[in-house]
Amino acid sequence: MALADIIGQDAAVATIRTALARDAVPQSYLFVGPDGVGKAATALEYARVLECRQRTQDGDACGVCANCTRIAADQHPDVTRIVPDGEFTRIWQLWSRPGHPPGVLETLPFRPVAGPQRIYLFEKAETMNEESANSLLKALEEPPPYVQFVLCAPSRNAVLPTILSRCQVVRFRQVPTDTIAVWLEKKKGLSPSEARLAAAYAQGAPGRALRLAETPELREQREGLLTLAERIAQSPGIAAFKLAEELRAAAKPPAAKGKKGADSSEESDGDRTARGDITRALDILTAWHDDLLAIALRGPEAPLVHEERRAALVKSAARYRLEQITENVETLFAFRRHLARNANAQLATEVMMLKLVPRKGGST
């Protein structure tokens, strides 16, 4: 990897390159943009350029010096990545507290030992609770000259205004699906159909596409949900409650089954996790309905996301009238909003499923 390998973020990378070329990098950057679009990857490449002993002519990291290789292996003594502990980035992660490992920011007063800079990368700055965020302010205000901060967050509003005002903001955008598909195929060696499928589900986030493509459990889960979608199309309304139960079960991520969240707040983790899982399951049902719509509008030869399921999709499309397919897509979006507003997951999926099953009078 190098800055040149960051895909679909030309404007952000150009901003950073210009600052590097002028030797005028701000001491605190805030990278904002949706999850998985490349903020943390860019932050790491930026750190490599800062630490590299022999930058290339176009100002990129060489990739082979000791600093470059140690950063790539996540073993550089002066580059610290800070990721949340569970749901939050906590005060004891930053500053030493009894009963915890040493806080990472306790190294601030010490000059770097291996490279010219000491760099702190907050991969999810939005997860800092107020205590952590406030404790960072002083460091952001008057950092030692050899210190660089990079904070990543989904938006400007996701961090305290006092933090925002101390950082230079760089915006990252969603990457077009085609760009992601080409990248997965050319750089990651995926087959064209796998690349297209993973990119279609990535919502503009190459990181998410790669994770989908490289995690067999997630692929299996997607296949399970698509099979469930086919069964919804073949089911009478009376089966809706059973199907809703199956959807909630199938929505659970394979790795998380049986695991319990570490923190509890005013609502149970179980409810919140279930809503998040179901929202991701809705992405899959929505993509499946997009294919149904393509067939209903353009016939059985229409280009599809789920090419390998064409026969089943054609059969399913025949069970619905066109207007119900479009209504189902709206239903899926409506339930995404319900879930975001803390709806009860069980009740919501049951009501949703009653709407999704074919009404009488399909086109065959």
Ligand SMILES: [Zn+2]
């Ligand atoms: Zn290097």
